[in-house]
Amino acid sequence: MDIIFLQELKVKTLIGIYPWERTIAQTIQLDLEVAMPASKACQTDNFEDALDYAFIVQRINETLSQKHFSLLEALAEHIAQIILKEFKSPWVKVSVAKLSAIRGVKKLGVCIERRLEANSSI
Numbered sequence: 001m002d003i004i005f006l007q008e009l010k011v012k013t014l015i016g017i018y019p020w021e022r023t024i025a026q027t028i029q030l031d032l033e034v035a036m037p038a039s040k041a042c043q044t045d046n047f048e049d050a051l052d053y054a055f056i057v058q059r060i061n062e063t064l065s066q067k068h069f070s071l072l073e074a075l076a077e078h079i080a081q082i083i084l085k086e087f088k089s090p091w092v093k094v095s096v097a098k099l100s101a102i103r104g105v106k107k108l109g110v111c112i113e114r115r116l117e118a119n120s121s122i
């Protein structure tokens with residue numbers, strides 16, 4: 001399995017369970033491992049055969065500017081499903097962290113792994 005990784009992507013979004021978190025955007029940090037749907041680009045050196053990581057970043061920024069999630073878990077799931085469905089990746093690992101959300105904790109968050117179901121029609 002060939003993987004594209006994105007580390008420490010910072011995005012401002014509305015996230016959290018408390019009322020103030022519905023109005024004040026917070027910076028979250030995302031780390032992604034995205035399995036490539038094909039390894040053809042390794043042989044061809046052709047951009048058309050590659051999964052464009054810049055487009056992944058653009059799509060994440062776009063969706064997180066429009067949505068509000070209560071839980072980091074739900075945000076991570078949303079990103080994972082976009083990667084699987086829209087980018088045709090067979091497997092993805094998504095880590096989402098809040099920075100300094102709790103005194104004494106530098107970063108806290110969730111990490112999920114998802115894969116395309118074998119008989120999935122998406």
Ligand SMILES: Nc1nc2c(c(=O)[nH]1)N=C([C@H](O)[C@@H](O)CO)CN2
Pocket residue numbers: 015016017018021070071072073098101102
């Ligand atoms: N498992 C989770 N626990 C908590 C979350 C969360 O998203 N997942 N969120 C909060 C609050 O929004 C908190 O981060 C505000 O500082 C608390 N626990």
